[in-house]
Amino acid sequence: MAEPASGPAVPTGLSTGLSTGPAFPGRPSSWRERYWALFRTAWLVDLQYRPAIAIWLVLGLAQPLVMLSVWWSVAGEGEVAGYARGDFARYFFALMLVDQLTLAWDIWFVDRWIREGELNYRLVRPINPIHEAIADNLAYKAGSASLLVVVWAVTAAFWPAVRLPVDPLRWAGALVAVVLAGGIRFLVSYVHGLLAFWITRATGLFELHYGVSLFLAGRIAPLSILPPFAAAAASFLWFRSMLAFPVEVRTGAGATLDGACGGVGGQIFWFAAWLGAYRLAWSRGVTRYEGVGG
Amino acid sequence: MRGRVGEAKAPGTARAGSGGGTLRRYAAVLRAFWAANLEEELQYRANFFASLASTAFWLVAALLTAGIFFRQTSTLGGWGFWEVATLLGVFNTVAGVVEAFLRPNIGRLVQLVRQGSLDFVLTKPVDPQFHVSFRRLVVWHVTDVVFGLGLTAYALHRLDRVPSLESVAAFALALGAGVAIVYALWLALMTLAFWFVAVENLAVLFDALFESARFPVSAYPGPLRFILVYILPMAWITTIPPSILTGRMGTEAALAAMAVATVLLGLTRLLWRVALRRYTSAGG
DSSP states (O other): OOOOSOOTTSSSHHHHTTSOSTTSTTSOOOHHHHHHHHHHHHHHHHHHTHHHHHHHHHHHHHHHHHHHHHHHHHHTTSOBTTBOHHHHHHHHHHHHHHHHHHOOOHHHHHHHHHHTTTHHHHHSSSSOHHHHHHHHHHHHHHHHHHHHHHHHHHHHHHOGGGOOOOOHHHHHHHHHHHHHHHHHHHHHHHHHHHGGGTOSOHHHHHHHHHHHHHHHTTSSSOGGGSOHHHHHHHHHSSHIIIIIHHHHHHHTSSOOHHHHHHHHHHHHHHHHHHHHHHHHHHHHHHHHOOOTTO | OHHHHHHHHHHHHHHHTSSTHHHHHHHHHHHHHHHHHHHHHTTOTHHHHHHHHHHHHHHHHHHHHHHHHHHHOSOBTTBOHHHHHHHHHHHHHHHHHIIIIITTTGGGHHHHHHHTTHHHHHTSSSOHHHHHHHSOOOGGGHHHHHHHHHHHHHHHHHTTOOOOHHHHHHHHHHHHHHHHHHHHHHHHHHHGGGTOTTOTTTHHHHHHHHGGGGSOGGGSOHHHHHIIIIISOOHHHHTHHHHHHTTSSOTHHHHHHHHHHHHHHHHHHHHHHHHHHHOOTTTO
């Protein structure tokens, strides 16, 4: 367990954790300070792992590129369910961008924290471990977003098919939808990780969730191309909210203002629902945690 | 350090290279490796059922994915639904081999190089490439192989096609060649670890590439098709073997696949030797 670096001014070991170190002796740090420290750490760690992150990015782009290539061939010179080649290109490029911006890998970390006892020292910190995960996500996405925007801008310069309409309202709507989708995907991933309090195959369960999301989140095809019952299930559950909806807002594939407002409403509902699930899983789980391996 | 590692390896390679007993000796070593692995894995029998469930789930997902395309079109690159299903069976089989053999063995090369534990491999009296490639076996992924071949067989039945003994033999050879090509790609990729020690997840690059093997190569636009046949040889892995079974290609395609596999195995062996010479152990 990490000892405080120095803390003569503070009486007990545990309460030294309330300060961020010698710079703020004895004073509980503000949220801004805490988040800045967490964000900075995560950013520096990411910088260290730049090549590895680039490789994960390649994997993230491979699946949508394969789908785009095959749809491109299927569409040929004509249309598939209202989608011509260019529409598919726009859809899948937007999907790649939104997917990277809303990516959440927290399940793998949280599962390991719990199974291998790495949660122990996180529990004695004066801050809920979820904030560390949130800061990690913000740092990672700040990095990958800036890279992706450059990649996209270069691609769009040469390939008009992936250019997106310039429309401030649409961009603003897409921003809201992406932020909410990122929140939902983060919570889904984190809650699946917390299941490791009860079961040993939380990651296996998340794999199944990913398998279902291939269809229902719009990774294989735009939802309007799926069989109607699948598209309905995607909207009824959280899958459309976590990826397909922000992509639709961005590409403008048949989205009206009313439809967009309804979609955002659905996102807010599912964000709240998964937040509730998180609170329940965390409070129940942490009381039965036994700190193996610590 | 460089010199010492080289010397330590020398007696092993010398003995391995000497004459007729070599093959039998390596077969015995392989048996010993797998017996040890089997004993270890059998302690975790629940893994068998988890593996079974996951195999079934992903097979169904693959068929449904194909189904989504076939709702909009009657052929994918000229292939009908059940033809694509024969390919998906082969894909699943090769994926099973990857998970059973390649990922747990050669996939760990980066860690071995980074931590310097490759030293222990180099001091053993067997060829280091052999040791690094075959030490482990995750036996549960046999379910992927069995279900994959089962799907291919069922799809052939749905196509009302009974392949001749000759084309089944050619299929087996082509599939073997495909597996050898996958092995060569993994070895080439993981050998990069000797140059880029900091990159932990090199294996992910294979996963990204392998995504493209889920469809017949003819389903891709022209330039990509060229790349997947001649540059990143994915077509040889999952398109050629089922094509032989469905009669789309003659049995001589198996010979071409074996030629490609032989060349790639030779080239990667060369690459491995060059890379090993760079290895200075973590401490050095």
